[in-house]
Amino acid sequence: DLDRLQALPETPASGRRESVTTPRRVLAAALPADLMAQLAPALERSDFDLNRVASYASARELARLISFDVLLVGYDDAENALALLDSVRELESESRDSRALVFAAPAALASAKRALEGRVEQVLSTAGGPVELQEAVLELLRERVRLSTRVLARLTVRIAEGASRFVCQTRDLSRSGMLAITDSRYPVGAAVQFVLNFPDGAEELAGDAEVVRHAAPPRDPVTGLGLRFLRFRPGDELRLAAFLARHGA
Known part of the structure; x- marks a missing residue:
C-alpha cells in the first residue's frame, strides 16, 4: 500500500542535514483521501518528497528504514498511535528525530490531544479548513532543518x-x-x-x-x-x- 517511494539520498555521516535544496522527506500515514486532497497543494511541490502509506504497520516499517523530516498521521486510536510513535522514536529508527503532526476527527480530537500530549508537535482537527491545515504542515516543514x-x-x-x-x-x-x-x-x-x-x-x-x-x-x-x-x-x-x-x- 505504498503509493510512492523514490530512491532517497543517505543522510551525511556527520549527522547534519543535507543542503536545504534537498527535498524534505514527508511520510503521510493513514490519512483519509479527502484530507490528502486538502493537503495536496502544500505537499505536491518539488522541494518536498511525499510518501504515502495506508496503514500504521507500513508507516512503522518505512520510518525505521528511511529518515523522514515530518510525519503526518491520521488518528485511529490512542493505543495504535502511541505504538507508532514509540516505534518511530526508538534509537535504531532512521526517523527518530522527525517531527509529527496528527489529524483527528472532531469527535476524537479531545481524546487525541490528551493521549498524545508532549509526544507530537500538534494535533489538528480534520474539520479544519484547507488553508489552516496546509499552513500547519508548511510551518513544520519550513523549520525542520x-x-x-x-x-x-x-x-x-x-x-x-x-x-x-x-x-x-x-x-x-x-x-x-x-x-x-x-x-x-x-x-x-x-x-x-x-x-x-x-x-x-x-x-x-x-x-x-x-x-x-x-x-x-x-x-x-x-x-x-x-x-x-x-x-x-x-x-x-x-x-x-x-x-x-x-x-x-
Missing part, C-alpha cells in the same frame, strides 16, 4: 508555582526550537525564557519559548525538554539563522 550541537542554554521556566532557573546544554537546535538536555520536567505549554551562549564566542542570543514535548530514552537519544521558539530579542532571530548556516544546517 536542525543542527546537532551542544550550546550552553540558561533557561527560566515560569509556571503557576513560580519561576525555576537552570543551566543546561542543547541536543539539537533549529530556527524553530531546540531540545534542551535536562532531567527537569515542566508541563507542555509552560513559558520559558532562554539565553543561548554559542561555542564560537558569538554574542549570546535570547528570547521566549514554550515547552512542546518531553524527551526520554528509548524514544529519544537524551532526556530533556522540546522547546518551540515564540519570539526573539531584536536581531537575534537573524543571528541564529546565520549561526546555523555557518555550521551547515
Whole structure:
C-alpha cells in the first residue's frame, strides 16, 4: 500500500542535514483521501518528497528504514498511535528525530490531544479548513532543518508555582526550537525564557519559548525538554539563522 517511494539520498555521516535544496522527506500515514486532497497543494511541490502509506504497520516499517523530516498521521486510536510513535522514536529508527503532526476527527480530537500530549508537535482537527491545515504542515516543514550541537542554554521556566532557573546544554537546535538536555520536567505549554551562549564566542542570543514535548530514552537519544521558539530579542532571530548556516544546517 505504498503509493510512492523514490530512491532517497543517505543522510551525511556527520549527522547534519543535507543542503536545504534537498527535498524534505514527508511520510503521510493513514490519512483519509479527502484530507490528502486538502493537503495536496502544500505537499505536491518539488522541494518536498511525499510518501504515502495506508496503514500504521507500513508507516512503522518505512520510518525505521528511511529518515523522514515530518510525519503526518491520521488518528485511529490512542493505543495504535502511541505504538507508532514509540516505534518511530526508538534509537535504531532512521526517523527518530522527525517531527509529527496528527489529524483527528472532531469527535476524537479531545481524546487525541490528551493521549498524545508532549509526544507530537500538534494535533489538528480534520474539520479544519484547507488553508489552516496546509499552513500547519508548511510551518513544520519550513523549520525542520536542525543542527546537532551542544550550546550552553540558561533557561527560566515560569509556571503557576513560580519561576525555576537552570543551566543546561542543547541536543539539537533549529530556527524553530531546540531540545534542551535536562532531567527537569515542566508541563507542555509552560513559558520559558532562554539565553543561548554559542561555542564560537558569538554574542549570546535570547528570547521566549514554550515547552512542546518531553524527551526520554528509548524514544529519544537524551532526556530533556522540546522547546518551540515564540519570539526573539531584536536581531537575534537573524543571528541564529546565520549561526546555523555557518555550521551547515
